[in-house]
Amino acid sequence: MEIPTPDYRHVSDYKDVYEPAEDTFLLLDALEKEKSFLESIRPTITVEVGSGSGVVSAFVSKILGNSTLYFCTDRNHKAALCSNKTFKVNKANVNVVLTDLVSGLLPKLKNSVDLLIFNPPYVVTPSDEIKGSGITASWAGGMHGREVMDTFFQLVPTLLSDKGVLYLVVIKENKPDEIKAMFSNMGFLCDVVMTRRSGPEFLMILKFTRKSANNRTDNSGSLCLSSGKNSS
Numbered sequence: 001m002e003i004p005t006p007d008y009r010h011v012s013d014y015k016d017v018y019e020p021a022e023d024t025f026l027l028l029d030a031l032e033k034e035k036s037f038l039e040s041i042r043p044t045i046t047v048e049v050g051s052g053s054g055v056v057s058a059f060v061s062k063i064l065g066n067s068t069l070y071f072c073t074d075r076n077h078k079a080a081l082c083s084n085k086t087f088k089v090n091k092a093n094v095n096v097v098l099t100d101l102v103s104g105l106l107p108k109l110k111n112s113v114d115l116l117i118f119n120p121p122y123v124v125t126p127s128d129e130i131k132g133s134g135i136t137a138s139w140a141g142g143m144h145g146r147e148v149m150d151t152f153f154q155l156v157p158t159l160l161s162d163k164g165v166l167y168l169v170v171i172k173e174n175k176p177d178e179i180k181a182m183f184s185n186m187g188f189l190c191d192v193v194m195t196r197r198s199g200p201e202f203l204m205i206l207k208f209t210r211k212s213a214n215n216r217t218d219n220s221g222s223l224c225l226s227s228g229k230n231s232s
């Protein structure tokens with residue numbers, strides 16, 4: 001059964017908050033596609049980094065129900081307010097934390113996050129554009145669009161539980177093959193869940209799980225080459 005998109009009509013009332021866009025909707029589609037997997041790992045703690053409107057966490061709470069404790073973060077206080085409103089309107093029980101990446105959640109959530117989600121600022125921009133906390137912070141990713149996500153990547157092994165999974169939005173300019181290699185060195189496997197072209201952007205949803213939780217070895221193929229078969 002199709003999961004309805006949460007109500008986000010109020011988002012335009014909040015200035016400087018990222019309105020759900022093609023990347024958001026691809027992430028929702030990917031999470032819906034992953035429903036059986038997500039149910040199979042029975043997440044106890046779910047964290048979305050950079051919740052913006054809150055529509056992604058509200059959607060996940062419809063997939064997993066009340067069996068999970070939900071947190072989301074954003075460093076834009078208007079996004080935190082908007083997320084709260086989205087959770088209220090959609091009767092989703094999600095705790096909003098105003099913080100940089102996951103600073104406000106560590107060390108309490110060390111190795112205990114089963115489901116981690118990030119649609120990061122991924123657009124290639126000059127480095128100094130990533131510093132603000134307004135709307136620019138929604139998309140400005142600095143060099144290769146990777147500066148914010150690279151900082152986040154270092155925190156992933158500390159955050160995720162043994163069975164934990166990370167879903168990440170990237171574009172081709174972020175060098176997904178390099179990201180895959182970086183995560184492989186940290187003990188993670190990478191799969192492409194979905195891809196979609198949106199104007200000039202080639203969007204991908206990457207999924208990372210610990211090698212120790214899989215009976216698979218690394219596949220050495222290029223993500224960009226293999227992504228075609230996952231296109232939606």
Ligand SMILES: C[S@@+](CC[C@H](N)C(=O)[O-])C[C@H]1O[C@@H](n2cnc3c(N)ncnc32)[C@H](O)[C@@H]1O
Nearest residue numbers: 018024050051052074075076100101119137138
């Ligand atoms: C591309 S938007 C995604 C918003 C929403 N998750 C979605 O998919 O529609 C990125 C979000 O990350 C937030 N963000 C950027 N840098 C951040 C940081 N260092 N810590 C927390 N949130 C951050 C932005 O404020 C923005 O809300």
